Amino acid sequence: MSQTDKSIFEEFESEVRSYCRNFPSIFTKAKGYKMWDEAGQEYIDFFSGAGALNYGHNDPVMKSKLVEYISNDGITHSLDMATSAKAEFISKFNDVILKPRKLDYKIMFPGPTGTNTVESALKLARKVTGRTDVISFTNGFHGMTIGSLSVTGNAAKRKGAGIPLHHSVTMPYDNFVDNNSSLDYLESFLEGGGSGVDIPAAMILETVQGEGGINAASFDWLKKIEQICKRWGILLIIDDVQAGVGRTGTFFSFEPAGITPDIVCMSKSLSGFGLPFAITLFHPELDIWSPGEHNGTFRGNNHAFVTATAALSYWEDKEFEKSIQNKSKMIHDFLVKLNQDTPELNGEVCGRGFMTGIVSEVDGLASKITAEAFERGLIMETSGPNDEVFKLFPPITIDEDGLKKGFNIIEESVKSILKEPVTN
Template sequence: MTVPHPASHVFERLESEVRSYCRGWPVVFDRAYGSRLFGEDGRPFLDFFSGAGALNYGHNNPVLKRALVDYVERDGVTHALDMSTAAKRAFLEMFQEVVLQPRELPYKVMFPGPAGTNAVEAALKLARKVKGREAVVFFTNAFHGMSLGSLAVTGNAFKRAGAGVPLVHATPMPYDEGPDGEGPAFRWFDRLLAGEGSGLDMPAAVIVETVQGEGGINVARSEWLRGLAGLCRRRDMLLIVDDIQMGCGRTGGFFSFEEAGIVPDIVTLSKSVSGYGLPMALTLLRPELDVWQPGEHNGTFRGFNPAFVTAAAALEEYWRDGRLQKQTLARGEQMEQGLAALAASRPAAVSEVRGRGLAWGVEFADPSRAAAVCARAFELGLLLETSGPRDEVVKLFPPLTIEEQELEEGLALFGRAVRETERPARPAGPR
């Protein structure tokens, strides 16, 4: 196991107690390339975390790095708020040509700020402005960000408690299941909307993740998503899909909602949209919803041009044809088969394996087991994190560009971590 470098003490002295990932991974990282990070001592770690989905194309992707270095070396504009720049123009043209037009998506593009929660805040604000209503519906175990508006539509009790103020104007509904287990949640939701005595204020919008990442890799069925989209149309509510973690190819298609055949009114993107781990977020909206007044929603870092450069390079390199999508789906099948075999060999320990593309979760019957598996995996040289309301799920998020043998290596290390965290059976007592 890598011993923390003495220099790490500076983090304990000066950095806030709010830090979290470093507690599970007690090493000072120094370099990263492809699917691996390296400690200061040179020890490699296979990355099945991918910056929480911000590094779909791996660390220091050489194509994106070259584009970034060339741009910086020629003194390209770095900071520009919402001024027009050559880098922004190139990204917008590439995004329209490679992403929007082939999918016949009509969206206008808004740059709301550098982070995913900025994109969500803009989406919520716009939906309320367009519809003139305050309420927004979200779903159990949802996660949409850490600023107050995003927290209001987040389900995790621990994160909500950190707000320090009431989180209002948001209503939770069950995610892809009826409250009695007998039908999809949108049917129950529809009855509430129709009932004058239900107590539910007419919402401006519904916000949903097609796959809940932080919620435990919960995968919504395509028919449920189509039913929800239909309900939003019938009841004059906007449908917002939060694709911050599952977009940019994580589930196969560029957008995670493509498989369901729906077209949301608003889409939020961030994390891997820059392709290089640089801060960048988008709020995509139907043109008729673009009712903003100039400067009505702004931010100092909504125009980070180096991110435009790497984002355009990623689209050119990986989304001109269907190669990455096909590879992601093939690697996803490889991962599904490996995890299913592991689960079958440990039926008492593993409750469920679920996922899509290269987003997978393994739920353990004993919730504390997931953290123990992640800790042992780190000792073995594999980076994993937990998710779910009780941290009962191990989340597997390798880069989309991972090689087949690297994926096999990671699955083998994960299986070893599962086996080596098993508690020995207690000897039978006297009869």
């Protein structure tokens, strides 16, 4: 097979592309936790499509169901019309996910992206409460469309909007300032008549901030946020686009905190296969939409319904969740030991579950480590406002052998970057 001329991307594709600059190969094949490029180079994938491939690449059960559905001329596109594929997903999602967790949510199908589920959540919160402002949190990331950007903390991404972003107030995330002072600060703004902050329609947050630096909120902080929301009649929106679907050890990232959000945003790995798919969950009493008040041409992605339904079969086996948590401990223990054994990192382990990393205070170090890892056959990216975290996002289905192979490459990469220069 002839090699692809890379100049085609330089010549015709926009300068906005980013991941291809960090992973400068032309990929041709992927299976499980591995990817291959045109030259036949094999890579271990600790990136998982930025969290969109929690079950790895080309899961055989999902692939089989999808191929069968396509071969039988199943409906591909249906907007919000009723299809058997949609009915099967709704039924299984209720039976396997919602009912066992005693969660009473209506399911809304917005457009198929993460930013669209966030947009629908913000619109619904404002419609229900009649208020306009939304409280978001430092280093939060919620999407790239205007509403989602307004509640996103990253200055560079906000600047891309090209207009002022209004009707949002940013408050400190857990550990952004010491101890519980962030909550005291928040409550003082809600209570203070001179604070300039109106009672908001909602608060939106990630329980673990993906793009913002793999910052994990404590369960105590999350519980207190929920209490504050209830006290003031504020709707709590949990953005589980990246942290959900097992990424932090449970299907929903908020489960261990014992909270029940008013609205939940999900996308990325929900389809199980990397197909665009999103849902917005909310309490039935909040369902005051008029027909068509929020819609999207591709909200009826039936191929995604098929693979998402197949993916939910993993969660029928309680051992599956236990396996994620067991492997999560392996990841955590590896990072703790690596950090302890390498004081030159000047680092700290961060995150939760399969959403972890090491934040380093050494400028540019995390980027050098990820670049070195790629040269050695491992794909992982950086996170944080200054790319100060190298983060581990393996698929949750990876086996222990695959994890250990990835760990070895990371350790070798860290040692290579930190080794002292040879002196004559």
